[in-house]
Amino acid sequence: MMLDIRRWIQIVATFLSNAWLMFPFTRTIYQGKLKSICVPGLNCYSCPAAVGSCPLGAVQTFFANLRPSFATGNYHIGLYVLGFLGLIGSLVGRMPCAWLCPFGFMQELIHKIPSPKIEIPRILTWVKYAALVFLVVLLPIFVVDFLGYGENWFCKYLCPAGTLQAGLPMIYLQPQLRGLLGTLFTIKLIILVVFLLAMVFIRRPFCRILCPLGAIYSLFNKVSVFRMVHHPDNCVLCKQCYRDCPMGVRFYEGANQKDCIRCLQCLRKSCKYGAISYEVAGALPVEKKHPVKQT
């Protein structure tokens, strides 16, 4: 079976985000200049193969260090990372989740394991916004130690990507770390196992329920330069788009919903009625300007 273009791009993006293949010999993480550049997807910068920085980890670090930064006159508030995320969001909304995020890619692969598939209650898809507000913004800024330093709450207490991509490889590569493992690591390991199991039965559970990075990008879905378009006159409500969607989005209820990751699966494979298209800066693709309803 031939892989489609999105799969190839996911493979290439995963490799490019984790291209430091010397780690089995160095037994530590990549420490070159590329680490100053954020990658668009969730990819822990403590993964031994990672060559870029996770924007979510980076922005939490800025928030956690706000007070010391101001005290020393640096005034680092994370504009570089926030600007980077906003720039991507303004251009394509949540598209990086579908095409560039290694953790999203892994979830899609695991979901291919044959099993009964279940749907999650829609209300759970709002949890990621709470994670964004509290674990990424408020708690790192306001819960600080006596020196004024906060913590990366999402990374430290929740992120299963960090446990998988960084925690497990690093305690294998650096045996001295094993002596430091405690309750926190056990809890994070349980969270990882729960999500890994959930990925078998549920479409992209981490992206839909918990990912604050996806939550940030989703804020731009309705205002980005790239937008999906629904043609209700052509829609026969067959719901094939919903059945094929890796995020369980009901496209027939409206385009550019918060969980649409613009994978274009619905456009390319599901809809036979010309009810789905996209536009870039208001210009529709020519072949979709006058869709014809098929019967």
Added chain:
Amino acid sequence: MEKSGYKISYFLLVLFLILMVMGINLGEVEAVLEKAISICLSCIGIG
């Protein structure tokens, strides 16, 4: 969607580009690098 509906997109693009450039000028790229080249014990579940 009419093209006028994209004014907000262009505004956001320019806004976030300016923010990113401001961050770069404030030396935040070096701050990201400084953090990212150390093993994040929090991410691992130790710190």
